[in-house]
Amino acid sequence: MKTPQSGPSRQQEASCSCAPRSHPLDESSIATDVELLATLANETRYEILRIIADAKDDLCVCEIEPALDVSQGAVSQALARLVSADLLERRKAGRWRYYRTTSRAEAIIDLLDETQVSNHD
Amino acid sequence: MKTPQSGPSRQQEASCSCAPRSHPLDESSIATDVELLATLANETRYEILRIIADAKDDLCVCEIEPALDVSQGAVSQALARLVSADLLERRKAGRWRYYRTTSRAEAIIDLLDETQVSNHD
DNA sequence: TTCTAATATTAGCAATTACTAATATAAATC
DNA sequence: GATTTATATTAGTAATTGCTAATATTAGAA
Numbered sequence: 001m002k003t004p005q006s007g008p009s010r011q012q013e014a015s016c017s018c019a020p021r022s023h024p025l026d027e028s029s030i031a032t033d034v035e036l037l038a039t040l041a042n043e044t045r046y047e048i049l050r051i052i053a054d055a056k057d058d059l060c061v062c063e064i065e066p067a068l069d070v071s072q073g074a075v076s077q078a079l080a081r082l083v084s085a086d087l088l089e090r091r092k093a094g095r096w097r098y099y100r101t102t103s104r105a106e107a108i109i110d111l112l113d114e115t116q117v118s119n120h121d
Numbered sequence: 122m123k124t125p126q127s128g129p130s131r132q133q134e135a136s137c138s139c140a141p142r143s144h145p146l147d148e149s150s151i152a153t154d155v156e157l158l159a160t161l162a163n164e165t166r167y168e169i170l171r172i173i174a175d176a177k178d179d180l181c182v183c184e185i186e187p188a189l190d191v192s193q194g195a196v197s198q199a200l201a202r203l204v205s206a207d208l209l210e211r212r213k214a215g216r217w218r219y220y221r222t223t224s225r226a227e228a229i230i231d232l233l234d235e236t237q238v239s240n241h242d
Numbered sequence: 243t244t245c246t247a248a249t250a251t252t253a254g255c256a257a258t259t260a261c262t263a264a265t266a267t268a269a270a271t272c
Numbered sequence: 273g274a275t276t277t278a279t280a281t282t283a284g285t286a287a288t289t290g291c292t293a294a295t296a297t298t299a300g301a302a
Binding site for chain 1: 247248249250251252
């Protein structure tokens, strides 16, 4: 089986003779990355993350909730998932829980702000 | 309405007196980011992206397909979405289409490799 | 110890997603 | 032209997701 060649001969092949990739990548790291991305890929969760990232201090749930129009339960579920993805850290204080972003979350947010649709490079 | 205070007094409040965030963030940039993240948050699409990112050259669809166990149509749909999220660029050559990653995609992949679960900082 | 406030958990459902299978298009070869 | 190969598009469906509403838990206050 041939591998496709660079250059003009490529276009003159009669049929595709590509060598399929043998065994592609670390499957488990793909699943791990996708899990992280899926955690971020939800408006409620992502907005919570940005609200907390924008705050100078850590925030309690009661400060986050009013900014969103979903139920209390939904906010709690969102926070729990962000914590288990290592995007937020939780601190207990009496009846309240305070959340702040991890360095991981900050790195991702910074990148997304940089990579903002400037279109082509 | 009071804003929650730092320090020990916080734990002695009788009830939550947090000032809700007035108007949180640029809603449209949140939606844009979530759209990008949702494009990445799928095993088929993310694996395609990594396969192409790992290749020195750009790849044609026929090289990508065998590495995945989804139908041809699914691969085509995945590629189309990656292109419209500005994560892949498409080049036509006769009957074939060649894909390569954009700098945006590379930046995201690099970050995800760096931010790999080292747990705490 | 009872009450209330803050947050978490759960079940169930509506909406969304990602696939397959079938079909369409486009380009090269015959 | 007709055929073949590579890729795209579409309709329909199974699986997943994210919510609400209800309930549970935990901690401080009365």
